Amino acid sequence: MLDPHELYQLTDDLPELGQPVLIQALTGFVDAGHATRLAREHLLSTLDAQPIASFDLDQLLDYRSRRPIMTFVEDHWESYDEPKLELHLLRDDAGTPFLLFGGPEPDLQWERFTAAAIALVGRLNVRLTVGLNAIPMAVPHTRPTGVTAHATRKDLISGYEPWLQRVQVPGSAGHLLEYRLGEQGQDAVGFAVHVPHYVAQSEYPAAAELLLASVSRSTGLLLPTEGLRSAAELVRTDIDRQVAQTDEANALVHALEEQYDAFTRGRAGSNLLGPTGPLPTADELGAELERFLAEQGKPGDGPTG
Structure with missing residues (x-):
């Protein structure tokens, strides 16, 4: 393996952090409702954020599979949306410092990337790493949003009931990081x-709000959620309006x-990842409702004609 420490640059000008929490919010795998991205962007926009480490994405990203956006205006290239994988220092509403690790999930060199992230965890004396994810499931928007919790030690997620039994899913760099931390006896938690799944392609801020609330519950950090709560109420109203337009959509939600x-x-x-009971399967219900909502316009797009 190439030297993991050469994958990132860490600033020399670091304040006293104590034993901070590190929130991992990588995107690019499964991010239903864009919840992980929304949670990360909400923290960066509402709290003072200081970048303290950056990763060399040229070593990690497959640009052909996730091409960054470039803007062309008339006769020249105006801008390039440069992807960044960075570690930020933030402080919660009580002034407690914590770390936010976000950006595109690496496509390449997972083991080297994981070793580099674990090295940062050690150098910064991180006491707990918390990963954020969002998965599409056969659940209605009219019921409380659920969350699956997992951890390297069971007592880190006491009070959470399992939603799934044994399943095999494609891996992700974030999940590998949690697994490798557990192998080394480090504390790590994940919330999905x-x-x-009929709104999984649209922004669903209620899910982002729950992710941050789950982090606060497990870590004691006081993370802001008010903006996400307000946005969630608007999206819920819009979905309700669209569903109420036909008896068919109402029946599917019911x-x-x-x-x-x-x-x-x-x-x-x-x-809830698969069919249960004599009802139509989750895929059948979700596909039909997703089709209906797509015809009406995505939640949050405003009234449709």
Whole structure:
């Protein structure tokens, strides 16, 4: 393996951090409702953020699979949306310092990247790493948003009930980081918020709000969520308006509600990633409702004609 320390540059001018929490918010794998991105952008826009480390993305990113945006105006290239993978220092509403690690998930050199991230965890004396994710599930927007919690030690997520039994899913760099931290005896937690899969391609701020609330609950950080809460209310109103336009859409949401309620009454042996009971399958319900909402316009786009 090439030297992991050569993947990043860390500023020399660091204040006293104590034992900070590190929030990992990489995007590019599964980010239903763009919840991870929304949570990261909300923290960066509402709290003072100081970049303290940057990674060499030329070593990590496959530009052909995720081409950055360039803007062309008349006869010249005006701008280039340069991708960045950075570690920021922020302070919560009580002034407590914490770290936010965000940007595109590496496509390449996962083991080297993971070793570099773990080296930073050690150098900065991080006491807990928290990963954010958002997954599409067969849940209705009319029920409380759920979250799957996982950790390197069970007592780190006491109070959370499992939503899934044993499943195999494609890996991600963020999940590999949590796994490798656990192998080394380091504390790490992850939260995967459940987004109704018929709105998974649209921005769903309710999921981002729950991610930050989950981080606050597990770490004691006082993270701001008011802006996300207001945005979530607007999106909820828009979805309700669109669904109310036809009996068909109402029936589909009602079927998902019945499936959700049956699941919560007896979770053992079930999961909301697949079909349950005599109801139409989750994929059938979600695909039909997604089709309807796409015809009406995405949530948050405003009234449609």
